[in-house]
Every structure is written in structure tokens, then in C-alpha cells.
């Protein structure tokens with residue numbers, strides 16, 4: 517594949533930035549890629565493992581001359597990072613990010629960017645419970661969604677170029693407005709993470725069940741919860757603090773439904789439980805039949821896993 521950006525700067529060298537670097541380098545999508553992380557330890561690790569063509573000791577040096585700058589730091593750090601780099605951006609550069617929340621990032625980053633710099637926020641719906649510079653791998657984005665959230669006046673060419681980079685890294689790209697994005701991910705990602713954190717916390721509190729039993733007898737569902745609950749605490753603290761309204765809205769609805777199911781169990785209302793589970797099963801089957809579950813094994817269904 518051919519070079520899409522001559523110079524790319526990655527700010528924050530963790531799971532997402534390192535996966536982007538390995539994917540871009542594997543397929544020759546970028547010329548020189550510079551990197552910066554706040555901690556010296558992280559910068560040294562990056563140098564040691566060859567993450568980035570040049571690891572810089574300041575943001576100014578990293579973004580100097582870059583055609584694309586991607587902010588890959590926790591959502592709560594985006595505004596401060598944008599303020600620090602803004603005076604050093606090349607006119608005509610594109611600034612993007614990979615944050616899990618979009619309204620807050622647009623509000624905190626946008627005002628710092630000078631005229632003539634194109635802001636194209638984005639969010640890869642791909643990740644793992646691992647973090648840091650050693651955790652990335654080039655296939656992370658393959659067959660995963662990448663949501664682009666253009667801001668008012670976003671330059672069409674800048675959006676299309678960023679889209680072509682993510683498509684070249686294997687993503688399926690869709691565009692969405694910021695409020696809608698934050699509500700969608702509150703349902704599909706943020707509330708589920710909080711539920712997993714809570715369930716693992718409950719198991720940990722329940723002294724009558726020992727840790728070894730929790731691990732030994734974990735069936736699929738709880739095992740997934742423990743994996744999710746091992747995710748980076750800083751990243752997830754920032755997600756909940758910055759996607760507050762949408763997450764609280766979904767958790768409010770969740771609690772109401774949970775109370776209704778709790779009452780059905782207490783009252784022995786099997787009809788309610790059966791009807792509820794029948795409805796949720798139909799939703800899952802609908803997703804698989806529509807070929808929208810890129811994770812599900814392909815049991816010969818039409819469409820199958822996206823290639």
C-alpha cells in the first residue's frame with residue numbers, strides 16, 4: 517500500500533498508539549512516525565522496542581512538521597496536551613484523537629487548535645484490557661469499526677484522508693455526530709464496563725466465596741467480566757467522568773430493568789423472566805443474522821465474518 521501521510525505524530529504511547537504504529541509500518545502507510553509520552557519510562561521502553569521511528573522528549577518536537585497528529589492519551593488529558601502542542605502545529609495539519617468519548621474531547625481540544633489546522637475526532641471500537649507501549653499489535657483494528665466524528669466545518673479532504681488511513685489499517689469506517697456517538701458507546705461499551713467492574717467487585721466482597729473458587733469455577737460470562745475489569749483504571753475513570761450524562765442515562769434505565777427482574781424472581785414470575793429472555797435472545801440472533809457481529813465465529817451463516 518502507498519504512503520497516506522508523510523509525517524505522523526503519536527502522542528501517548530500505549531495500546532492504541534503502538535497498534536497504530538505497527539499497522540502503519542507493516543503496510544507502509546506513513547513516512548516518518550514520531551512519538552511522545554509524558555513518562556520517561558514509557559519513552560525509554562518505546563526506544564527499546566523500536567516503537568516509532570523517532571521518540572521525542574517534548575510534544576513540540578514530536579508534532580513539528582507532522583501532517584497528522586493523533587492524540588492517544590486518556591480522555592481527561594486531551595485538553596492539556598492540545599494546549600501544549602497547539603503553537604507547534606504545522607499549518608494545514610490534521611489533528612485527530614482516539615478517545616472513547618467525543619463531546620468532551622471536542623470541547624476540550626477544539627478551542628486550542630489554531631486556524632488552518634483540521635480537527636477530525638475519531639474512535640476505534642477496538643481494544644483489549646492491556647495497556648502501555650508493549651501491548652499493541654498491528655491486527656488490533658482489523659474488521660473493527662472506526663467512528664469518525666466530524667466537527668462543524670471539518671474539511672472534507674482531511675476527513676477522507678483519515679478515513680483512508682483507518683481503512684488501510686483494516687477498519688470499517690462510519691461517521692456519526694458526537695452526542696449520538698457518546699450515547700451509542702454508553703450502551704455498548706461504557707455501561708457494560710461499569711457492570712463488569714461492579715460484578716467483579718461484588719465477587720471480591722463476598723467473603724464466603726474464595727478468590728480461588730472465583731477463578732476456578734468461572735464460567736464464560738464471569739470470565740469475560742474479570743477480563744474487562746482488568747482494564748486500565750485511569751482510562752476508565754476518565755471515560756465515566758467525561759461521558760457522565762449518557763452513562764447515567766443508560767445506568768438509570770439499567771437499574772429500572774434490574775429491579776423489575778429482581779421483583780419477578782422474588783414473586784416467582786416465570787412468565788416475566790421467560791418473556792424477557794426471549795426478547796433478548798432475539799436481539800442477539802438478529803445481530804448475528806445481520807452479519808454485524810465481527811467477533812462471532814462464522815458457523816456458515818450468510819455473509820459470515822467480514823474479511
Ligand SMILES: NC(=O)C1=CN([C@@H]2O[C@H](COP(=O)(O)OP(=O)(O)OC[C@H]3O[C@@H](n4cnc5c(N)ncnc54)[C@H](O)[C@@H]3O)[C@@H](O)[C@H]2O)C=CC1
Pocket residue numbers: 527528529530531532533552553554555558588589590591593596597614615616617639640641642643644645646647648649748751755
Ligand atoms: N484501551 C482500549 O481498549 C481503547 C482505548 N481507547 C482510547 O484511546 C486512548 C488511549 O488509550 P490506551 O492506548 O488504551 O491507553 P494506554 O494507557 O495504553 O496509553 C496511554 C498513554 O498516554 C500516556 N499519557 C498519559 N497522560 C499523558 C499526558 N498528559 N501527556 C502525554 N502522554 C500521556 C501514557 O503514558 C501512555 O503512554 C484513551 O483516550 C482511550 O479512551 C479507544 C479505544 C479502545
Ligand SMILES: O=C(O)C(=O)Cc1ccc(O)cc1
Pocket residue numbers: 615616640641642643644645705744
Ligand atoms: O476490551 C474490550 O472488551 C473493549 O471493549 C475494548 C474497548 C474499550 C474502549 C473503547 O473505547 C473501545 C473498545
